[in-house]
Amino acid sequence: MRRFLGLFIILVFIFVIIIPTVIIEGTHLLESPVEVKSGENLVRVYLHRSDTIEIMPMEEYLVGVVAGEMPASFEMEALKAQAIAARTYTYKRIEEAKKEPNKDHPGADICTDPAHCQAWASDDVLRKRWGLMNFWRYKLKIREAVRATRGMVLTYKGELIDPVYHSNSGGRTESAAAVWGGNIPYLQSVPSPWDKSAPHYLTNHSFSLDELEQKLGIKLNTAVSSLPSAQNSLIKVKKKTATGRLKEVQIGDKIFDTVKLRQLLGLSSTNFTWQISGNKITFYTVGYGHGVGMSQYGANGMAKEGKKFNEILGHYYQGVKLRIIKN
Secondary structure: OHHHHHHHHHHHHHHHHHHHHHHHHOOOOEOOOEOOOOOOOEEEEEEOOOOEEEEEEHHHHHHHHHHHHOOOOOOHHHHHHHHHHHHHHHHHHHHHHHHOOOOOOOOOOEEOOOOOOOOOOOHHHHHHHHOHHHHHHHHHHHHHHHHHOOOEEEEEOOEEOOOOEEOEOOOEOEOHHHHHOOOOOOOOOOEOHHHHHOOOOEEEEEEEHHHHHHHHOOOOOHHHHHOOOHHHHOEEEEEEOOOOOEEEEEEOOEEEEHHHHHHHHOOOOOOEEEEEEOOEEEEEEEOEOOOEOEEHHHHHHHHHOOOOHHHHHHHHOOOOEEEEEOO
């Protein structure tokens, strides 16, 4: 009995302490730890649906973020990559809130609105989404992804990066400069062929010309919709990015930045074409999201090919390093 107990203790030590340490030490992105003042492992979260602020332990908060941002069915290495990106994003927002409170949630570091910060899902939401049978299985899986990467963040030249991410890039990510202006060295365009397997790789959005006028605040010559030349005359491409996405288009007599146009029309991405039929226009989009930083479906595709979380992050965030924040 004593021999069995001794063997059990040795095995627990190996699997809980030794193996995770070897894995972390072996990641080529890893740098020396960075010190953080006590208390910074707590995060003030603005729950936008209930209009309340809750203070949460960082690692517990991240379980809800990963569950809210990425399908729980994804590969473990993709979930780990998401956990690190989300942790980095959160610490970056905490840094910014200390310098200047965010005007949209001045009493909190971050919010749960994915359109503004990053998604977060409560246990009640997850039970409804996953069902009681899958709740504990998926929750434990995501908790393990967060635990296995505890304290890990991404840095560039010693500073926390802004690790933006999106669902899928449509085959190639976009640079931050092309979307938001201003070059960011670690947010450059990289190939992401794994995105083609994503469920929202190709989507379409249809509007009547009257709806288009109302949504965009423009006036169209609807008579042109019956003419063969309408395909080219109604919308004109003014600028494209280096990846072929549309940057500026003219609709009627008004020029739109496509990032703004995407918001106004609810398009899946700025990589689109269109077709006019009678009084209806249909936009055909490739990819889902702004296209900058890590593609979540790309991360899962890389994980399926055997890539580890550090390789995934190193692909989508160029020149970054992994560091461990001491709690």
